[in-house]
Every structure is written in structure tokens, then in C-alpha cells.
Amino acid sequence: MKKMLKGLGAALCVALPFIAQAPADAATPAATGAADQTLVQRGAYLAQLGDCAACHTAPKGKPFAGGLPMNTPMGRIYVTNITPDARTGIGGYTEADFARALREGVAKDGHNLYPAMPYPSYAKVDDDDVKALYAFFMHGVAPVQQANRESDIKWPLNMRWPLMFWNMAFLEKGAYRDKPGKDVAWNRGAYLVQGLGHCGSCHTPRGVAFQESALDESGSAFLSGALLDGWFASNLTGEHNTGLGRWSDEDLRTFLKTGANRHASAFGAMTSVINNSTQAMSDQDVAAVSTYLKSLAPVGGTGAAAYTYDPQATKVSLDRPANDAGARVYTAYCMHCHGVDGHGFAPMLAPLAGNPNVLAKDASSLINVTLNGTGDLVIDGVPSPFPMPGFAAVLDDQQIADVLSFVRAGWNNGAPAVGAAEVAKLRQSTQAGR
Structure with a gap:
């Protein structure tokens, strides 16, 4: 889902197996009961799918404490602390506050978040998953008192209020709804790719306002490949040469679990995606993602004839x-x-x-x-x-x-x-x- 567009998404990397139970004190929510630990654990898994640690954990920094710099065309911004610390993190957020920030890009105090936070994708996350994520961040993450750093963007470009109009133009509110005529695996894969996985944040080209050109398979540019932060995020459609057209379902599942197959190996930001997210996905979810991606019609590419090997x-x-x-x-x-x-x-x-x-x-x-x-x-x-x-x-x-x-x-x-x-x-x- 990491500089400009990596911050806008960088595709699936996330939470490391480092989360400790937060102690109950004045700066954190009260410890959850045993019955809630299942919800916390589910939230931890969803946080992996959602790429949270990749952006909110700086190199050698404490988990989810923020501080990671991201370059944008307007200047550098710094990712925020999302630990349950009451002073510098999100410890004072209610579940409604958390949901609004996650799905609408609006912080508790009402200021708009930069769309480096991939909330246009997270808008599709359903209420049950939001609840589990909130439980995890409040009760499964250790609080860290680390003040957030102001961006390096100069006035007047650092004003946040224009983002309200960006949201009006480009944010599509509403959780993902199953597509009729599609089976359970396809819809689960679509939900993960379009929502928590926010694959389009990296793999979909951007328009003049840096909005994703398409948010699902109904747009012809969706997942057709895009340049970000010095890397070209690959075409994930069925295009024969530059996409997944020659990959079998097994090839794709192998790549998501190991980062390599007979066609290619992961590099750049995709390395951390494999390391910290997709290899931790359940086999059922990996299969669902593969089912959805393999269903996408071929778009993009170079227009060249289908590749055949000739040495x-x-x-x-x-x-x-x-x-x-x-x-x-x-x-x-x-x-x-x-x-x-x-x-x-x-x-x-x-x-x-x-x-x-x-x-x-x-x-x-x-x-x-x-x-x-x-x-x-x-x-x-x-x-x-x-x-x-x-x-x-x-x-x-x-x-x-x-x-x-x-x-x-x-x-x-x-x-x-x-x-x-x-x-x-x-x-x-x-x-x-x-």
C-alpha cells in the first residue's frame, strides 16, 4: 500500500508478530475479558490484511507508533501514532471515531487525513471487521507515547480543508456488497482485494488529482499497473504478457504465500507485502484472492503479440x-x-x-x-x-x-x-x- 503512492497503498504488507497485550492503566483502555480475546485475535489478523504496520511502524520504531516519512508531490508527511496511548495515539477514540477515520479519512478532532491513508479502499470494510480492528488496536497493541510530527508541506498547500472536496469527488462510501451471480470465494476475494488489501492503491493508475482511476472491476483501469515511488506495480489483470494471464491459480497462490513462482519474484514494496501480510493469510483467503484476480478481464499491456519463448x-x-x-x-x-x-x-x-x-x-x-x-x-x-x-x-x-x-x-x-x-x-x- 513508503513515500507518495506507497503510502497511498502499497498493496498488502503488514503487522508483524510482535503485539503485546496492552496493560490496563490511565493511558489505555481497560483490559478485555476472556470472551473478547477472540475478537482481538481476529482484529490482529485483519490488521495484517489491512497493511497497518507497514505504514504506521517506522524502521526500528515501536509497533504502530508512527513516524514513517512519506514523500508526496507537495512535500513530506509523517505517519501518525495509532497505538492506544491517550495523549499521542488513538486511546481516546471511540469505535465510531475509529470507524470514521478508517473509512472516511476524518480524525477524531475533525481534521481530514491525507489520502496517503487508503481510506477510499477501507471504506468498503464492513462493520463487523471494523469492530474487530478497533478491539485489536485498543486491547492488542502496546501503547506508545510518541508525539506525531507535523508535515513538511508548506502553507498554503498544508491546509486540510480542500480534502473535504476531494472526498466529495472521489470517496465512495458504503461497505462492500456481494455481487449477485458470484460465488462465496469470488466475493470474499473481491472484498479483500478492494477493501482491506487495498491492492488498487498501488496497482491502479491515478488521475490528475491523485485519485485511483477505478475502485473495482467495473473500471477498465482497475489493477492495470501503476508507477509509484520509483517502482512499477504490476498489472494484476488477465493480460497475457504483463499481467496474470499465463499464471495458473496455483502460481498465484504460491506467489502470495512465498513471494516467488516460476514466472517472477517479489521485489521493492512487494517484498514487505509478502513478508508481513500475504504469507500470513489463511489458505481460504489466499484462494479467494486468487479466484477474484484470475477472473479479471485482460486490460493494459503493451499490445504486443502473446509471448512465446525463443532463446x-x-x-x-x-x-x-x-x-x-x-x-x-x-x-x-x-x-x-x-x-x-x-x-x-x-x-x-x-x-x-x-x-x-x-x-x-x-x-x-x-x-x-x-x-x-x-x-x-x-x-x-x-x-x-x-x-x-x-x-x-x-x-x-x-x-x-x-x-x-x-x-x-x-x-x-x-x-x-x-x-x-x-x-x-x-x-x-x-x-x-x-
């Missing part, structure tokens, strides 16, 4: 790398992991041949991951042994452009070349402050 031309280049600048870089730095055939060693090492991220028109993700690498996938507590390293200090802009152009043309991928200027731009934006 011949690429093999010739790799046999004589001195004749091809991209092949030289590939043989020196990439081939030992991704192979001469481009198949890698899936799922441990990602394939490049036919990988939807390689075929995408926007090469931002490929540039970013080549420059900066990606974090470890940690499944059941075990880190992946082969994370993608970053090459920003090893390869210059032209070398990275050459190797990515080689990869995007190789094995019949047929994707556009990458220019050195594109690499330089992302290098500057992603390396700043490192």
Missing part, C-alpha cells in the same frame, strides 16, 4: 559477448543467477524470459532493482538465500541501460530498450539520502 538469438549474443555491450555486462554480472536460457533457477532465482516485469512497457522496476537490489524475502522466519544485490556502486548508467536493454530484447521478450538518462534519473531519486 536462439540471445544465445548467439551470449556466445560472442564482445559484440554486444549488454551481453558483456550480462555474462559478467547476471548470467550465473539468471542463466544463459533466461529461466533463472525459479523460484529461488527469478526468471527473465517472459517475466511480466521484464515485458512491461515501463522499465522503472527493472532499473530500480538493478540499482538498489531488494530486501530479503523471509518466509516462515527463513530469509531467502539469494536476494537481488544492488549494482549502483558497480555499474554506471550506460552499463545498466545496456544490460537491461539486452534482457528486455532477449529470449523473445520484445520489450523496449532502456536509456542511460532513465537510469540516471532513477539513480538520483532513489539514492538521495542513502
